[in-house]
Amino acid sequence: MEQELKEAAQQSPATGNSPQATDIKVFAPATVANVVCGFDVLGFAVNEPGDEVVMRVTNKPGITISKITGDDGRLPLDPAKNTVSVSVQHYLDSIDRKDLGLDIELHKKMPIGSGLGSSSASTVAGLFAVKTLLGDDTDVAKLLPFAMKGEEMACGHGHADNVAPALLGGFVLIRSYEPLDVIRLPHPPGLYCAIVFPDVDVPTREARQIIRNKILMKDAVTQWGNIAGLVSGLYTQDIDLIGRSMQDVLVEPVRSILIPDFYIMRELAMQAGAVSFGISGSGPSVFAFTRDEETARQITQTLQKHLAGIKINSNSYVSTINDAGPRVLG
Template sequence: MENTIDDLKKPAHLAPPSGGRGGESIHVFAPATVANVVCGFDVLGFAVDEPGDEVIMRVTGKPGITISKITGDDGRLPLDPAKNTVSVSVQHYLQSVGRSDIGLDIELHKKMPIGSGLGSSSASTVAGLFAIKTLLGDDSDPIKLLPFAMKGEEMACGHGHADNVAPALFGGFVLIRSYEPLDVVRLPHPKNLWCAIVFPDVDVPTREARQIIRKNIQMKDAVTQWGNIAGLVSGLFMQDIDLIGRSMKDVLVEPVRSMLIPDFYKMREMAMELGAVSFGISGSGPSVFAFTRDEATARSITQKLQQHLTGLKIGSNSYVSTINDAGPKVLG
């Protein structure tokens, strides 16, 4: 799975430039994701069943991209196609396949919180890219969309990381082995692994959450982190949930980012007492997540953590899901 934008050539089977009749449309869903997975900063992530974002894309008679509607964002996202991650990524893709002549109108429906640490911008971008790829009849490997999705991440948070967009695009559990060259590996996982997610209603902007991370680390901390990443990947391959759980410890990023999340360590203590396999921050936060062995435990954890946050006068949303192996899907 090695690709860069320069590697992407125009597939011979795409519709010719004169194709694309006005009125053709597609409705696509792309899932939320949990990035980092505690110990794998910028290199590990997985997709969940809910929440997610939806894009409706229509072919128009006039070349260029417009965004006619955005819902669920409280007016926070730009309608300007030059400033929106969905349209910018789609435009990069169209240029790469020689289809800048096509006209598109985009509706973006945010079905997940912005700034949640659940890959909100990634879900939107992947939905848009999957929509245009499908509209053009491009049946090439979806890996070719990844560099364009990373362009959207670069616009959203200043850094083109792939630990959200890759699982949103491919589904499942994903390892980014290398960024230069881009090399992505889908990992196996236990089918009975459940994820409990709680999103506290506090603001933790991704750019700021990245800026507080230490730039220099001690060798002993690096060794600890390498061992945990290797243990987590081994646990996934071996279907060993106990090994997965004891490997999900972060000595580099979590100690700093946890300060931005109210009662993080108290919530972790509660989750582990309720039967969680592991607990940590989803992406840059403020969402937190726990792995469990069954749905009932996951639902118990979300309920108790939400009650705790309510006691702190903090609202929250919660989601319970297995790992989503499907990735984006066409709704209509």
């Protein structure tokens, strides 16, 4: 990771020029990581939900966080403990801009601990904001190592399957972490994603700890066959191949225990016309791919009705794959 940070710094402008603007508002999208069979190596961005960051240049060097909304008081205002400010500080250090003063407002527009890349969306919004304020026109992918630093703080592991699609948009494959090698994949334009977030607590750290450290060779063969099939389906726009490749014999059987009625929900989704169904990130959110928006909305309604029947509140979202990534608002 340190090597990637150094390389990113070398390709970013280390100038003392004044920022081109004094304030900015940025949105960054939620993401679905793992995509069933691609643990820590696959992810895609969706149109909603997402987080917003307002960033202002100040006269005093250093970073402050003046406001956080939508978090129910769960996130720290201390810039040394918040993923947004920590990632932004790494970026500023890398380009030798310790002289710059920044104030950050973070507006959480998505649930924390949802399995939809909540910390990633915040971090990416902050990094994209500072990059834009400074007039840094290098490839946005150079921000990825700094975003991964935020993930490391949030969940103890600097994986990229949330931050990479949030930053780059679209469907993303992390071919390697050492060295970092990220590839943006094509996808069928008519592919819809139905997401349901049950209001239950599945902390990312705990969800990682229950995963097996050793696996059987036959399971490994099954898994990498499915990953290859999914990537092939994306390239050939073969939705049927995408659907039958999205099976996980390694992580889902363990993590599904943490999600109430997971297999019942999967059966309901498939009966309603889903192409595939699985856990988003570490959960508890679940998602289904569909061929059209109407089917996606029907699935979310069906799953929410089932969850309400077992006394669990939920939120739902329907989206195509978001190819844009972060964007400046207003």
